Amino acid sequence: MTKNLEFTEKLRSSGLRPTKQRLKICEVLFNREKTFHFTINDLAKNISEKLKEKISLATVYNTVHAFKKKGYLKEISINSDKSYFDTNITNHHHFFDEDTNQLIDCDDNHLDNVKIKKNITGKKINSIEVLIKVASDNQNQN
Amino acid sequence: MTKNLEFTEKLRSSGLRPTKQRLKICEVLFNREKTFHFTINDLAKNISEKLKEKISLATVYNTVHAFKKKGYLKEISINSDKSYFDTNITNHHHFFDEDTNQLIDCDDNHLDNVKIKKNITGKKINSIEVLIKVASDNQNQN
DNA sequence: AACTACATTATAATTATTCTAAACTATTGA
DNA sequence: TCAATAGTTTAGAATAATTATAATGTAGTT
Ligand SMILES: [Mn+2]
Ligand SMILES: [Mn+2]
Ligand SMILES: [Zn+2]
Ligand SMILES: [Zn+2]
Numbered sequence: 001m002t003k004n005l006e007f008t009e010k011l012r013s014s015g016l017r018p019t020k021q022r023l024k025i026c027e028v029l030f031n032r033e034k035t036f037h038f039t040i041n042d043l044a045k046n047i048s049e050k051l052k053e054k055i056s057l058a059t060v061y062n063t064v065h066a067f068k069k070k071g072y073l074k075e076i077s078i079n080s081d082k083s084y085f086d087t088n089i090t091n092h093h094h095f096f097d098e099d100t101n102q103l104i105d106c107d108d109n110h111l112d113n114v115k116i117k118k119n120i121t122g123k124k125i126n127s128i129e130v131l132i133k134v135a136s137d138n139q140n141q142n
Numbered sequence: 143m144t145k146n147l148e149f150t151e152k153l154r155s156s157g158l159r160p161t162k163q164r165l166k167i168c169e170v171l172f173n174r175e176k177t178f179h180f181t182i183n184d185l186a187k188n189i190s191e192k193l194k195e196k197i198s199l200a201t202v203y204n205t206v207h208a209f210k211k212k213g214y215l216k217e218i219s220i221n222s223d224k225s226y227f228d229t230n231i232t233n234h235h236h237f238f239d240e241d242t243n244q245l246i247d248c249d250d251n252h253l254d255n256v257k258i259k260k261n262i263t264g265k266k267i268n269s270i271e272v273l274i275k276v277a278s279d280n281q282n283q284n
Numbered sequence: 285a286a287c288t289a290c291a292t293t294a295t296a297a298t299t300a301t302t303c304t305a306a307a308c309t310a311t312t313g314a
Numbered sequence: 315t316c317a318a319t320a321g322t323t324t325a326g327a328a329t330a331a332t333t334a335t336a337a338t339g340t341a342g343t344t
Pocket of ligand 4: 177230234235236245
C-alpha cells in the first residue's frame with residue numbers, strides 16, 4: 001500500500017532529499033486514482049486530515065514549488081485569488097466550474113485540436129492552455 | 143479630440159453616472175487606437191501621467207469592476223499575482239510573454255479554430271480562453 | 285434648493301504568498 | 315562512526331493585491 005520506496009527514489013533521482021514531509025506530500029498528491037486539482041489550501045487540508053503531526057504551511061508551499069520545478073506538478077492558468085495546481089502533467093485543457101471553483105479535465109473529445117499556425121517572432125512557446133469557464137445553466141442568472 | 147459626450151452617453155445608457163473620474167478613465171481606456179491590456183497598476187500609472195488631480199486607487203478598482211460588469215472590459219484568465227484586463231471585448235485569445243508580462247492578442251490566423259464538441263452536463267459555457275505562454279528563445283534557459 | 289441615491293476617498297482589513305533566520309536533518313566521507 | 319555540510323523545515327514577519335468601511339461629496343430629480 002505504501003509506495004514510499006518509489007517516492008523516495010523519485011525524489012532522490014531528481015536531487016530532492018526524501019524527507020518525511022515530502023514523502024507524506026507525495027502520498028497525498030500521487031497515491032490516488034484520479035487527477036488532483038488543488039490549491040495550496042486544499043492540499044494543506046488534505047494533509048492535516050491524514051496526518052497526526054502537522055506540516056508547516058511554508059513547507060507545503062516550498063514542496064509544491066519544488067515539485068512544479070521538477071515537472072511533477074503543473075500550475076494552471078486561471079484568474080483567481082489562489083493558485084491552482086494539477087497532478088496531471090500531460091498536455092490537456094480544463095473546464096472551470098465557476099459555481100464550485102473546481103477544475104475538470106477536458107477529454108480529447110471535448111475539444112477539437114488546437115494548433116498554432118504562427119509563432120511570435122523570436123519567442124518559443126512554453127505552453128498552450130484552453131480554459132472553458134462554465135456555470136449552472138439556470139434562468140435566474142445575475 | 144475629446145469624446146466626452148460619447149462617453150457620457152455610454153455611461154448614462156448603462157445606468158452609471160458620468161462622474162469626472164469615470165470620464166477620465168474612459169478617455170484613458172477607450173480613446174486609443176489599439177487594444178489595451180492592463181493591470182490596475184498599469185491603469186493607475188497611465189491616469190496619473192495624464193492627469194493633474196489624482197483618482198483614488200479605490201475608484202480605479204470600483205470603475206474597472208463596474209465597466210467589466212457592464213461588458214466594457216474583459217478580465218483575462220492568467221495565473222499571476224495581479225489581474226489583467228482587456229479593452230478588446232471580442233472573443234479572442236492571447237499570447238502571454240513571460241519575459242515582459244505582456245498580453246498580446248492572437249490573430250485569427252495564429253490559431254486553428256477551437257470548438258467545443260461536448261458540454262458538461264447541466265452547465266452553460268461562459269467563456270473559452272486560449273492562453274499561449276511564450277518566452278525568449280535563448281540557449282541559456284534556466 | 286432640498287432630497288436621495290449613487291460615487292469617491294482615505295484608510296483599515298483581508299488574505300495568498302514570499303521572506304527570514306534559526307533550528308533541524310539527510311548525506312557524505314574521513 | 316560521527317562530525318561537517320548542504321539542504322530542509324519552521325514560526326512568524328513582511329509583502330502586496332484586493333476588498334471593506336464609513337465618512338464626505340456629488341449627480342439627478344422634484
Ligand atoms: Mn489577486
Ligand atoms: Mn496570488
Ligand atoms: Zn487537469
Ligand atoms: Zn486581448
